[in-house]
Amino acid sequence: MLLAVSGASGKTGWRVVQGALARGHQVRALLRPGSEVPPGLDGAELVRLELGDGPALAQALGGCQALVIATGARPGIDLTAPLRVDAWAVGSQIRACEAIGVNRVLLVSSLCSGLWWHALNLFGLILVVKRLGERALESSSLDWTIVRPGGLSESETGLDQEQMKYSKAGQQQDGRIPRRLVAQVCLDALETPLSQKRIIEITSKPAVEASDGPKNPKTDSTETGSTEAGNSKSCGAVITADSQAGLASWLTTNP
Ligand SMILES: NC(=O)c1ccc[n+]([C@@H]2O[C@H](COP(=O)([O-])OP(=O)(O)OC[C@H]3O[C@@H](n4cnc5c(N)ncnc54)[C@H](OP(=O)(O)O)[C@@H]3O)[C@@H](O)[C@H]2O)c1
Numbered sequence: 001m002l003l004a005v006s007g008a009s010g011k012t013g014w015r016v017v018q019g020a021l022a023r024g025h026q027v028r029a030l031l032r033p034g035s036e037v038p039p040g041l042d043g044a045e046l047v048r049l050e051l052g053d054g055p056a057l058a059q060a061l062g063g064c065q066a067l068v069i070a071t072g073a074r075p076g077i078d079l080t081a082p083l084r085v086d087a088w089a090v091g092s093q094i095r096a097c098e099a100i101g102v103n104r105v106l107l108v109s110s111l112c113s114g115l116w117w118h119a120l121n122l123f124g125l126i127l128v129v130k131r132l133g134e135r136a137l138e139s140s141s142l143d144w145t146i147v148r149p150g151g152l153s154e155s156e157t158g159l160d161q162e163q164m165k166y167s168k169a170g171q172q173q174d175g176r177i178p179r180r181l182v183a184q185v186c187l188d189a190l191e192t193p194l195s196q197k198r199i200i201e202i203t204s205k206p207a208v209e210a211s212d213g214p215k216n217p218k219t220d221s222t223e224t225g226s227t228e229a230g231n232s233k234s235c236g237a238v239i240t241a242d243s244q245a246g247l248a249s250w251l252t253t254n255p
Helices: 013-022 054-061 081-100 126-138 179-190 207-211 244-253
Strands: 002-006 026-031 045-048 066-069 104-108 143-149 151-153 162-167 176-178 198-206 238-240
Touching: 002 013, 013 026, 013 179, 026 054, 054 081, 066 081, 066 179, 081 104, 081 126, 104 126, 104 179, 126 143, 143 179, 151 179, 162 176, 162 179, 162 244, 176 179, 179 198, 179 244, 198 207, 198 244
Parallel strands: 002 026, 002 066, 026 045, 066 104, 104 143, 143 198, 151 176, 176 198
Antiparallel strands: 162 198, 162 238
């Protein structure tokens, strides 16, 4: 498929681009006019534009079958950035997709999206604002998926040993995940129709740590699921990292 990725200069975005190319997709990487181009974009078509420029955005999305939105306000002193990027720019991308018929859209959001009482909100109420972006997508006419990762890391080692924890909205509030695995889940979700109209929270742990089990089994219910996704009805099945089938299985058993 021809896949558009916005925020492609970002640390998750370029990994989505690289992963998509490795899966044989064509990729159109959407960048700001001043974005630095990371090496991970080699092989993608680069298009520079401001996301608020509707006609340019519509032209950039022309012919694409899907869009991954990996934009996000970069931390800084401009407290309006979250509203502009995580709500308004997401809205303009949704409108452009609706206008030109790019029906499949996946948004990289965040764990705790929508929470008011959270330290991260010191940066422009970012978690509240992210929920506005999510809601705009949910109420659109598009086939959407929202992926909410935990704290992102740059780790690139031992990823095949990581165990993923998927859950529905509002089930996980902490935990981390390497950006490479977030990119993998995004691409798996795009290839999994069951992920449409779903919010998927994701974190991961190294296999050894994950197998230690819950510190408090009575309260830590997301950790008590079977390691076999197909056996778990809990809100947060623990499954192996590299499996589209695992995501599909979790989606099936947790409708
Ligand atoms: N950091 C975390 O721990 C964490 C945890 C959970 C979720 N998230 C979310 O996950 C997503 C990816 O995070 P990341 O840390 O991988 O991203 P990142 O490296 O910070 O990249 C952000 C991307 O958004 C683009 N962007 C920023 N402002 C923009 C604007 N006004 N117009 C157009 N593009 C703009 C950036 O472009 P430039 O290169 O031009 O700046 C860049 O491509 C974000 O939505 C983030 O909020 C982050």
